Amino acid sequence: MIAFLVRRAATLALTLLAATAVIFVMLEVAPGDPAVTMLGLNASDEAVAALRAELGLNAPPLERYLAWLAGMLRGDFGVSYTYRTPIAELIADRLAVSGPLTLYALALSTLIAIPAGVHAAAHRGRAADAATLGLVQIGVATPNFWVAMLLVLAFSTGLRWFSAGGFPGWGDPLEAMRALTLPAVSLALPQAAILTRVMRSALIETMSEDYIRTARAKGLSERQALRRHALRNAMIPVLTIIGMQFSFLLAGAVIIENVFFLPGLGRLVFQGVVQRDLIVVKSVLTLLVLAVTLVTLAVDAAYAAVDPRLRARRR
Amino acid sequence: MKLFTRTAAALAMMIGAAQAAPTHLTVGMQLEPPNLDPTAGAAAAIDEVTYANIFEGLTRIGPDGSVRPALARSWEVSEDGLTYVFHLVEGARFHDGAAFDASDVKFSFERAMAEGSTNAQKGLFEPIEKIEVLDPATVRITLKRPTGQFLFNMGWGDAVIVDPASAEGNATHPIGTGPFRFRNWVKGDSVTIERNPDYWGTPARLESATFKFIADPTAALAALMAGDVDAFPGYPSPETVPQLQADPRFEVVMGSTEGETILSTNNARPPFDDLRVRRAIAHAIDRQAIIDGAMFGVGTPIGSHFAPHNPAYVDLTGLYPHDPDKARALLAEAGHPNGFKATLKLPPPSYARRGGELVAAQLREVGIDLTIENVEWAQWLEQVFRGKDYDLTIVSHTEPMDIGIYARPDYYFQYDNPAFRKLMQDLNAAVDPARRAAILGAAQAVIAEDAVNGFLFQLGKIGVWNAKVKGLWHDAPTQANDLTAVYWED
Numbered sequence: 001m002i003a004f005l006v007r008r009a010a011t012l013a014l015t016l017l018a019a020t021a022v023i024f025v026m027l028e029v030a031p032g033d034p035a036v037t038m039l040g041l042n043a044s045d046e047a048v049a050a051l052r053a054e055l056g057l058n059a060p061p062l063e064r065y066l067a068w069l070a071g072m073l074r075g076d077f078g079v080s081y082t083y084r085t086p087i088a089e090l091i092a093d094r095l096a097v098s099g100p101l102t103l104y105a106l107a108l109s110t111l112i113a114i115p116a117g118v119h120a121a122a123h124r125g126r127a128a129d130a131a132t133l134g135l136v137q138i139g140v141a142t143p144n145f146w147v148a149m150l151l152v153l154a155f156s157t158g159l160r161w162f163s164a165g166g167f168p169g170w171g172d173p174l175e176a177m178r179a180l181t182l183p184a185v186s187l188a189l190p191q192a193a194i195l196t197r198v199m200r201s202a203l204i205e206t207m208s209e210d211y212i213r214t215a216r217a218k219g220l221s222e223r224q225a226l227r228r229h230a231l232r233n234a235m236i237p238v239l240t241i242i243g244m245q246f247s248f249l250l251a252g253a254v255i256i257e258n259v260f261f262l263p264g265l266g267r268l269v270f271q272g273v274v275q276r277d278l279i280v281v282k283s284v285l286t287l288l289v290l291a292v293t294l295v296t297l298a299v300d301a302a303y304a305a306v307d308p309r310l311r312a313r314r315r
Numbered sequence: 316m317k318l319f320t321r322t323a324a325a326l327a328m329m330i331g332a333a334q335a336a337p338t339h340l341t342v343g344m345q346l347e348p349p350n351l352d353p354t355a356g357a358a359a360a361i362d363e364v365t366y367a368n369i370f371e372g373l374t375r376i377g378p379d380g381s382v383r384p385a386l387a388r389s390w391e392v393s394e395d396g397l398t399y400v401f402h403l404v405e406g407a408r409f410h411d412g413a414a415f416d417a418s419d420v421k422f423s424f425e426r427a428m429a430e431g432s433t434n435a436q437k438g439l440f441e442p443i444e445k446i447e448v449l450d451p452a453t454v455r456i457t458l459k460r461p462t463g464q465f466l467f468n469m470g471w472g473d474a475v476i477v478d479p480a481s482a483e484g485n486a487t488h489p490i491g492t493g494p495f496r497f498r499n500w501v502k503g504d505s506v507t508i509e510r511n512p513d514y515w516g517t518p519a520r521l522e523s524a525t526f527k528f529i530a531d532p533t534a535a536l537a538a539l540m541a542g543d544v545d546a547f548p549g550y551p552s553p554e555t556v557p558q559l560q561a562d563p564r565f566e567v568v569m570g571s572t573e574g575e576t577i578l579s580t581n582n583a584r585p586p587f588d589d590l591r592v593r594r595a596i597a598h599a600i601d602r603q604a605i606i607d608g609a610m611f612g613v614g615t616p617i618g619s620h621f622a623p624h625n626p627a628y629v630d631l632t633g634l635y636p637h638d639p640d641k642a643r644a645l646l647a648e649a650g651h652p653n654g655f656k657a658t659l660k661l662p663p664p665s666y667a668r669r670g671g672e673l674v675a676a677q678l679r680e681v682g683i684d685l686t687i688e689n690v691e692w693a694q695w696l697e698q699v700f701r702g703k704d705y706d707l708t709i710v711s712h713t714e715p716m717d718i719g720i721y722a723r724p725d726y727y728f729q730y731d732n733p734a735f736r737k738l739m740q741d742l743n744a745a746v747d748p749a750r751r752a753a754i755l756g757a758a759q760a761v762i763a764e765d766a767v768n769g770f771l772f773q774l775g776k777i778g779v780w781n782a783k784v785k786g787l788w789h790d791a792p793t794q795a796n797d798l799t800a801v802y803w804e805d
Contacts (some may be wrong), residue, residue, distance in 0.1 A: 030693075033693070033696070034699065036693075036696050036701065037692065037693055037695070037696060038349065038356055038357065038358070038435075039355075039357050039433065039435040040357025040358070040435050043357060043435045043436075043437070044437045044438055046430075046432075046437065047432060047433050047435065047437045049433060050430070050431045050432060050433050053431075054431075054433065082349030082350065083349060083350060083486075083487075083502065084350050084486040085487055085502075090502060093501075093502055093503070094502075094503065097503075116343070133782075149533060152534075152537045152541075153537075156537055157537055157540035157541050158545075160542070163538075163541055163543045164534065164537035164538045164540070164541035164543050165529065165534055165537065165538060165543065166504060166505070166527060166529075166538075166543060167501075167504055169501060169504075218554060221462065241569040242329040258530060258531045258534065259531060259533070259534055260534065261504070261527070261529045261530065261531065261534050261538070262503075262504075263501065263502060263503025263504040264503070267503060268503065271347070271503075274691075274692070275349060276693050277349075292633075298803060
């Protein structure tokens with residue numbers, strides 16, 4: 001097991017290194033001089049040159065790449081070109097919104113999807129199943145930003161129960177959770193639809209396994225067999241999907257962040273791209289790659305722990 | 316009975332308290348400033364938060380575009396227009412307690428002019444020969460050559476006065492002399508300022524204000540409707556204006572800006588180096604159709620590069636009226652009877668992308684076949700603005716009083732006219748307002764005659780705010796959300 005983890009960690013390090021190289025080259029190729037973007041139309045060439053020197057943009061690319069890597073290894077991500085504050089601070093601020101929002105949305109979607117999927121599978125082919133499948137179909141087809149706009153229309157401008165957006169900070173946790181509620185719901189609904197479908201089909205598949213037949217033969221009712229034996233086994237694909245949704249939601253919420261003007265991680269990247277704050281873009285992308293590979297590693301490790309055959313096969 | 320009157324009195328007091336005018340204002344802005352130092356960045360959003368509120372210059376620009384006293388309470392200009400003596404206000408202090416005096420003026424301007432300076436408008440300070448501190452309340456500035464616009468230029472956000480002790484930190488914690496001081500900045504969300512209790516001048520009426528950053532136009536509408544923001548002085552969603560106008564909770568004000576939106580033309584590149592071709596383009600353009608189609612009717616047609624709200628404005632929109640037949644005739648005369656092909660590079664703002672479609676359709680009408688190429692700002696700056704690699708583009712020039720760019724042959728229009736440069740020299744030498752207005756009128760006429768660019772429209776400014784909020788600017792003669800005179804009506 002330890003040898004397996006060491007091998008996986010080495011692969012992870014290589015993946016990260018390759019990712020940083022790709023990110024660096026891509027942003028190097030992208031047009032747009034950060035100094036020109038910051039100083040605007042009337043800036044003199046002198047002022048632009050001075051700013052380029054100040055930002056350290058004049059060194060050769062390889063030197064800058066190595067300096068960037070070395071900085072990140074020390075935990076120093078550098079200073080944002082435009083905000084002029086340390087990037088680690090910026091990312092921490094944004095994670096304080098994106099992290100809880102992601103967990104909130106994931107919790108909602110799981111709380112909706114698992115009971116709904118189990119219920120549909122248990123009533124396979126009957127009215128409840130058909131109704132669930134219909135709703136799932138609508139949920140998968142509905143873009144989350146549209147759900148968001150409808151929610152704002154109903155609960156903010158109409159009923160005025162929630163503010164239309166913005167984030168007051170964690171000074172008052174209740175207010176903060178309130179501000180995240182509509183965004184979390186609009187993120188959760190489409191994800192819940194996907195998860196419901198996975199839960200349902202995984203459960204139906206498991207229910208046709210031999211060991212379920214054995215369990216039924218021992219005298220368990222269908223419902224008992226489902227609860228005691230099928231559900232746990234069916235959770236494996238569901239957990240895989242939840243893991244993927246976590247990575248997606250962490251940075252993929254940028255459109256929802258725009259609708260609700262939330263200061264999240266996705267908007268930080270977006271602003272960074274628009275304002276050519278390339279150093280912010282690079283650092284956040286690297287962190288996201290790290291998050292995705294870590295989640296994958298955790299899932300892999302869990303599989304390997306459950307199933308010794310997986311460990312053997314990799315040898 | 317006694318109990319009843321007491322209860323009634325208490326109730327009346329409660330109602331009274333509930334109706335007392337609020338003292339906090341939440342202002343919506345589309346873009347977040349990248350930093351809060353107006354002397355270190357061109358982003359308009361920096362000035363929209365800090366100008367007049369946190370930072371002050373020697374002079375300031377008023378809501379009508381006029382030059383008014385600020386940290387300089389008065390000044391004298393020598394006959395030759397070369398020497399300016401500024402008398403400063405006394406007793407002013409920076410928000411960290413440091414005293415303001417003439418040495419801060421010298422420091423601020425020399426810092427902006429220094430070799431390694433990253434001031435985005437370094438050119439404003441270029442005419443300055445030397446700055447002398449005569450006494451703590453008097454400063455004398457000597458110019459290399461007469462610069463008629465000097466007092467106006469000193470009112471730009473880029474020319475505000477900063478303190479040597481705090482100047483480097485202004486990007487994240489701005490410290491100025493203004494009626495508001497910085498409280499906090501939740502990055503990506505909002506900046507909050509509060510009243511400066513030690514202000515040297517008339518104190519602000521608001522106790523505090525929050526600038527909230529809402530980029531999405533639909534979200535801006537939702538925020539107003541839900542009461543999350545009290546005012547949106549640069550409202551980004553013209554298509555929803557009728558809905559807001561019909562709602563008595565809001566006041567909607569159509570104002571003007573300094574943004575001349577033009578079809579910039581590469582005057583050095585054939586066939587646009589031919590005056591007849593440029594005139595043909597001018598005749599092919601239907602300004603009102605572009606304003607209606609691209610801007611939902613918000614905007615004022617212009618015939619030259621000058622803001623219509625300025626007293627020196629001359630209406631030249633009738634010089635080349637919309638006349639496709641005339642345009643075709645001019646093209647034939649220039650040797651293009653069947654028109655020609657060219658590209659139109661469009662930056663991201665909707666005035667350019669939507670306006671570009673209409674301009675292309677109008678030019679196709681007279682035989683000019685435009686290929687539209689959408690570019691990002693960074694590409695636009697690199698290819699069009701610095702590289703001068705373009706045929707036509709659409710952009711709004713938002714700097715105030717920027718007609719002088721036509722006197723720069725290396726500017727991306729590549730327009731080279733000695734007569735116009737002479738006019739700008741005369742303008743700089745002129746201090747008398749009437750004489751300046753006359754020269755400015757002549758200058759507008761020259762570039763209009765030469766059809767340097769397709770002059771489309773002045774970018775409008777839609778201000779929407781709670782009907783009880785008073786004192787916000789209607790026009791935007793400079794990029795600012797001046798809250799110094801804003802209050803809530805009872």
